[in-house]
Amino acid sequence: MNALRRNVLKGATGAGAVAVAVAAGLITPTRVLAAPRAAFDAKNLADAMKGMGLPAATDSKDIVIKAPDIAENGAVVPVEVTSSIAGTSAIAILAEKNNTPLVADFELSGGAQGYVSTRIKMGATALVRAIVTAGGKTYQATKEVKVTIGGCGG
């Protein structure tokens, strides 16, 4: 195990090596990603959705996205997702027009409620989409956020 560990540390300078090590389960904390890493690199919404490997989502009124209608600064857009669907096990947040639309995904377990709150960057006015997995089914909701200054470019 120790020799293996050395190799991992040596190889850890490149992000690729880290990804491989994570895939092999060598780095702690280990996890099985709800969304595979590739989904985060997807350049458009369709690819990101496909990358997550989720079945087609149905719209749900039980998901509430709390985000500003107009964000003055696209670099910091507070987003809060509350899902009152029973058995919510994962929540993903996507900003549709970002260069890489998938922003974050959250896997909930051990008493964690269907709620996450974070801050995201948005390159342009776009829909923020929340995708919720509950009991093997996929639900979604969207909310438009108008961005006056983008937060993704230079």
Added chain:
Amino acid sequence: MAEPMKIRATMAGDTADIKVLMNHPMETGQRKDAKTGQLVPAHYITEVTATVNGAAVLKAGMGGGVSKNPYLGFKVKGAKAGDKVAVSWVDNTGDKRTDETTVG
């Protein structure tokens, strides 16, 4: 190198309200340096895990689309005052950090 996180966990009824503020530049790799015109290399948190008394409650994957110095809020039902909350992250360069607090 990694700066410590700020974690706050408070009870609201039977649910612990946990708020985490991580210290991280979260560079997407798409931004250009204003002076040199060179792309700033990507440097962002890819994974965050949170445990309450050692049991996993949240596993998050992140991309470069999360804001600088990421904030994360979540709620855990059934937690009690005095429970130990640990949060750790790993970034795309392999850097990592773990911090702990107790539910107050």
